[in-house]
Every structure is written in structure tokens, then in C-alpha cells.
Amino acid sequence: MTTTGFTDPRPVYTRATEQAAEIIKTVRPEHLDAPTPCTEFDVRSLLSHVVGGTRRIAVVGEGGDGLAVHPSADGVADDGWAAAYDEVRVRALKAWEGDERMTTAVRVPWGEVPGHAALSGYVMEIVTHTWDLCEAIGHPRELDPELAEFALANARRVLPDSRPRDAQTPFAERREASEGAGPYERLAAWLGRAPLGRS
Template sequence: MLEKSVAGAAAVVRGVKPEQFGGPTPCQDWDVRTLTNHLLQVVSALSLAGRREAVQGELWAQDLMSSQGWADRFDEEGRAAVGAWADATAWDGTVTMGDMAMPSLMIASMLASDLAIHGWDLARATGQDYRCDDDVAELAHRFVADMGEQGRQMGIYAAPLSVADGGAVFDKALALSGRDPQWTHPAS
């Protein structure tokens, strides 16, 4: 599932054009550039965590978009992350994120879900298609369902929205995170 999450986000990151950087996204207060930078931070965190290296708070403050080749950097970090998590020992024990030790499985689930949800955000903001594999959609839904209230308390998620009965699992994950699955770019 990590490989699918990384690949889905990578395809969208590669499709972002610099002239789109100032555009709005479904992430309140984040433009396309900020969201793309965040996805680079997430895939870097996934790579670090897979190598059992601490994910320090400084990572989240870095501007990883400051040089050309940011899409290539995403691809490189994505390959490194998938490779790191391919080692069975990456799934054991804990990894430090910020100042908290968290179970490796929780970190992998959180970051894979983040790549999927923010990959969708970026696709919507830049007029691209995004397809979330069913197993990744299930993972994202489970993670947001389990951690949503804590995420809302931390300001990570907005209030949950409702979706029609029988809606797609990924739409339910988006709605639980406070996103409208029907969101479109205001210029559309």
C-alpha cells in the first residue's frame, strides 16, 4: 500500500505546473505550492521513518520547493521510502516523530493516508485525475476514522462532512477529514 500511495501522489506532483503554484486547494489556507511542498515533506518523512531515523520537527518547516527538480526529488524520496519499508524490520518497534515515539505501523499508516488524501487535494487543485486504489482507500478511511477526533483537536482535520449512503470508501475518508469529495477548483 505504501508503494501505491507514493505512486499515486508522485503522478500528481509530476503534473503540477509552476504557474499553478498560487492556486487554491481543498486545504484551507494552503495554495498549490504549499501543498506540493507538504507532499515532499511527507514522502521525506516516510523515507526517514522507514530507515528508523527520527522525523524531526525541522522537516515540516523546510521549503523543499526552493530548487528546480522538486518532482524528481519526490520520485527519489518515494523510491527510498518504498525501499526502506520493504525491510521487514522497519515495521517493528517505534520511530520518533517530533518529540513522540510512535509505533512504526501507525507512522506508515498516517503518512500513506496523508499521501493519498493530499494527493487527491493536489489533483483537484490542479485539474488532474486521481485514482485511489481500494486498499489505500480502506487504509485512509480506517486511519481517519480512528484518529479523526485527535486530528481535529490538533487542527489537522476540519469537522467531518457527510456523504451519501453507499458512497465510495475514499469519499468517506475525505469527508471524515473535513473535505468535500465534490470540491472543484473555483475557476472550474
Template sequence: MHIIELDRRAVAESVRVVARVGAGDLDRPTPCAQWTLGDLLAHMTAQHRGFAAAARGTGADPRAWEVLPLGDDPVAAYTAAADDVVAAFAGPGVADARFALPEFSTEVTFRGVRAVGFHFLDYVVHTWDVARSLGVHPALPPELVTAALPIAEAVPDGPGRAQPGAPFAPRLSIVEGATDLDRLLALVGRAP
């Protein structure tokens, strides 16, 4: 399955889980250090907008990545941004386009297929984050988790992951008999 289709499915799963968020849930803690669920949704919404801009050739503009207030209906704001990134990734030539992703590097651009892979990994993990915050079990399709594993394995580990603002925490030990989801979460520093 192509990475753009995998990403579309991961984003659809995230929308399904985010749809369960109520106004009283926004202050809940998340697996993301120091973020409430409202903070996480604002981050996820901004990332969708930034990646959509990158797919359209305008990702170098820092304003595309700004975390903005979600307004009176955070679920609708998130869903609109999710729809936007899916539409942007479905555009012609996206897999081979060059994406400016200033959060990763301001000096190089990334081939579309690789950039979509970054986004895909994030939305498999963030779907789990939101579900965990809500106390529900995400029904992540096994093929999405399996496809995300090699991307997570390729993310460098090291001291940079312990810095404020790092996208992932340092890797955790993977216990014997761990499921693919548990392995994936440990690779990105989440405790299953």
C-alpha cells in the same frame, strides 16, 4: 495486503499525479486551508523525508521534518523524497520498529505498522488534494480507498481539528449513498 505495500502504491499514485504539476501551477489553491499547491508539495516532500528518517530511527530530530524550498524542479524534489520514503519503509523490521513522529507526539513513539498507516492515509488524501488543485480526477484504486477508511475512522474528531496546523479539518457529514472516496474525504474534513 500489508500496509507497507498499500503505502507504496499510494505514494506511487501521488508521484503519478504530482508529475502533472507545471511551474505555472504552484500558486493554485488547494483543499488544504491557506496552502497553495507549492506549499502542499513542500509539505508532502517534508513529510516523506520525516517519515523516512523515522523509519531509520532518526525521526526525533526536528530537522528531519523541516519544510524546505523545493528548488527549480519541485516535481523532481518530490519524486526523490517519495522514492526515499518507499525505500526506508521497505527496510527490514520496519513494521515492528518504533517511529518517533514529533508532529503526533514528542512523548511516545509509534509501532512501524501504525506509523506507516498514518503516512498511507495522508498520501491517499494528498493525492486527491493535488489532483483537485490541478482540476483532474485522481484514479485512486478502490482498494487503497477502502483500506484507508478504517484508518480515517480511527482519527479522533473534535475541537483540535479546528486549530491552525491540524492535519485534518473537522469531519463533515456523510451523505446517504456516498462513495467510499466521498466517505473518506468527509472523515478527514474534505468536501468531495
């Protein structure tokens, strides 16, 4: 839905969290120590980051200070990631139900932005990390290309073509996507990632 001057990211975020939840449910114990394209994370720490980051955007949607929320989750058992993510994603979806959240200024790690821009950023994050997870565990199912196209459009809007990797821009320099790459590989390349097994 397009509202005044922006596309409402909430329907896309809902679909993105549903997709992430489906992939997280396929993670098995033997996957947890596997590497991911997000090189600072193995599967277990990526799941922790996803749960913690979703808790952060839930707090932002509730009107709290997201920067006070650590973007990782402690104390989740190895067999508890699916339940932990389901709980926090439902909280996030509820927190962003009100239309006024779309235009309210909120604080996120990259600055103070309108709510719609913050939530669009978290679409980009969860879609990218879902791809990271799929790469790590062997692509248990096809991913929704429309979600990657939305995330890629946002990434191109907010991240410069060449940028340093720092706290404000936690992505590596853009890579060239392979010829004929699909939307997820193009998104990954824009964010400096490569499929596992490629350098």
C-alpha cells in the same frame, strides 16, 4: 500481507506513492498558485509539504528523529517537484524495507507508535494530499479507490469522530459526506475537507 496482529502497510504505501508521483507529474506552472481543499496550502505549498513529509517518514524509517525534519521542502524550483518527490519517495520505500521496522517503536508528530502504525498514518496523509492535489488541478486521472478505503479505515481507527484541530490532530471536524460519495470524498469528509466549490 497480514503479519502478527496488523496489516503490513508497505505495499499500500508503495502504491500510494506511485499514484502521488503520477499526479505530481501532471502539475503545470499555472496550477501552482491555485487553492486546494487543504485550506492552509496552495498547490505549491502542498507539494512542499508532501515532499517534506515524505522526507520525514524516510528519516523515521532509517531510524532517525523524524521530529527534527521540517515537514516542508525549501529550494525546489517550480519545475522540480516531480523529481524532488521521486527522489524522496524512493528513499522512504528503501528505509522501510526491513520487516523489523514494522514493530520498532518510532516517534512521529502524533506520538511514539510501532512502525506499522506510523507508516499507515503516512498512507493516510499521502492518499489524502493526492486527492487534495487532484481537486486543485482538475482531476487529471482516476484515483485508486482501494487506497482511499485503506486510508479511511485507518482514519476511523485513529481519529475520533469529533475532535479539536490542534498540533496533535491537524484535521478539521468531521463533515458529512454527500449521499453516494466515493471513498475519496468519504475520506476527505472524515478529515474535515470538502471538494473545491463546496462549503
